[in-house]
Amino acid sequence: MQAYNRITGFILILFLLAPSSAMATSPAEPSDIFSPDHTRGVSSTDNTITVNWKASTDADKDLNGYATLWDNFPDTVLWSKNRGPTATSDTSDSLGDGSWYFHIRAIDDGGNYSKTVHYGPFIIDTQPDIFSVNPGVGNRDSATGVVITGTDFMSGATVMIGDIEIENVTFVSSTELRATIPEGTEPGTYDIKVTNPNSRMTIKNSGFQVAVYRIQDMDINEDDAVDLTDMILGLKVLAGLNPAGIQSADEVNSDGRIEVTEVICILRVLSELK
Numbered sequence: 001m002q003a004y005n006r007i008t009g010f011i012l013i014l015f016l017l018a019p020s021s022a023m024a025t026s027p028a029e030p031s032d033i034f035s036p037d038h039t040r041g042v043s044s045t046d047n048t049i050t051v052n053w054k055a056s057t058d059a060d061k062d063l064n065g066y067a068t069l070w071d072n073f074p075d076t077v078l079w080s081k082n083r084g085p086t087a088t089s090d091t092s093d094s095l096g097d098g099s100w101y102f103h104i105r106a107i108d109d110g111g112n113y114s115k116t117v118h119y120g121p122f123i124i125d126t127q128p129d130i131f132s133v134n135p136g137v138g139n140r141d142s143a144t145g146v147v148i149t150g151t152d153f154m155s156g157a158t159v160m161i162g163d164i165e166i167e168n169v170t171f172v173s174s175t176e177l178r179a180t181i182p183e184g185t186e187p188g189t190y191d192i193k194v195t196n197p198n199s200r201m202t203i204k205n206s207g208f209q210v211a212v213y214r215i216q217d218m219d220i221n222e223d224d225a226v227d228l229t230d231m232i233l234g235l236k237v238l239a240g241l242n243p244a245g246i247q248s249a250d251e252v253n254s255d256g257r258i259e260v261t262e263v264i265c266i267l268r269v270l271s272e273l274k
Contacts, residue, residue, distance in 0.1 A: 027058035027106040029114040030066065035122070043125040045154050045174055045196070049100065050091040056106035056114060067113070069103045070095065077116050078103045095124050097200075128152045128194050130204040135264050137209040138181050146208065148177040154196040161208055162190040185210045218266050220258065226269045234263040 032054040038044055049070075056063060065082040070092045083090065090102070101120030105113050130150040138144030148159065155171045159179045170178040177194065192207030220230040236243040237258045 025059045026112040027056045027063050027108050027114045029117045030054065030056050030104050030106055031117075033102070033104070033117060033119045035119075038122050040120060040122060043123045043152070045124075045126050045152050047095045047097075047124045047126060047198075048092055049095065049102070049122050050089060051102050051119060052089045053104065053117075055088055058106070058108050060108060060110070062109040064107050064109045067105050067107055070100055071103070072098055072100060074101050074118055074120065076101070076103050076118070078105065082107060097124050097126055099123055125152055126154065126196055126198050126200045128154070128157070128196055128200060128202045130192060130194055130202055130207065133192050133204060133207045135260070136207065137211055137264075138185070139265075139268075140185060140187050140210050140212050141183065143183045144181040146179055146181060148179065148192065148194065149175060150177075150194070150202070151175055152196075152200075153177050153194065154198070156197040158195045160193040160195075161185065162188075181208065181210070187212055218262060218269060220262070220266075226266055228270065231263065231266045231270065234258055234266060238263065 030053040033051055034053075035049060035051045037046065038049050056066070063085045065084040066087050067078055067081065068083055068090045069076060069078040090104070092100070092102075099121035101118055101122070103116055103118055105116045107113050128150060129152060130148060132149050134147050134149070135144065138146075151174065153171065153174050153176070157169065157171060157177060159166045159169045159177060161181055164182070164185065166179045166181065168180050172178055187210050189206050189209045192204040193201060194203075195201040218226045218230060220233045223229070233243050238260065
């Protein structure tokens, strides 16, 4: 009995001597987390992410700050650097491609942590892809403006036709670039290469052809003139019709077919005549 009383008394002394923080409550976890520049689950080429949150409350009024972490796992329980009690925002470093999660928990002066809150995924994808180059053919003797469509293009992306870097490239959006194939590019079939500023790149094999246009190759009905009749015949062929009046086996890019290329070339000739 005396031994029991001594143990009980010892436990009571330890309890009374323990710091008040041992009995303190943990702060509430941060809430209302959102990103002003990214959408969860939606791919983005912007590889830095900002998140904001509503400040935590602490019944003991001794909120010390927030521990935060960015990683590739959805449920990390973190022990990380303290961002201070006034922080309500965090911006990641430059992140690599992949799915990223933001983790945060509040901490008070007594070292008590809230539950960890997880927010994500944020998908970073800076690998570009080319869907099309339009038009796909140009004339050696004149510059040709092209629209390059695809995904994950970044501002500052460069475009090359074969081994030639195109100087005047316009970034329209993450799905569209505009460039001008320079006059004097030698006839042939070229790969089109797009490289993002972070060195991620993609190639559209045989994406553009440079030809030498001859007027006779656009004279579909062989009446010794390139005119509206040739345009209409070309459009009818594109529509799947088999119009009368097509006399010529010649066409612009020597692939044996009348296609969009021929119609575009006729349109260019007609516009130059006006």
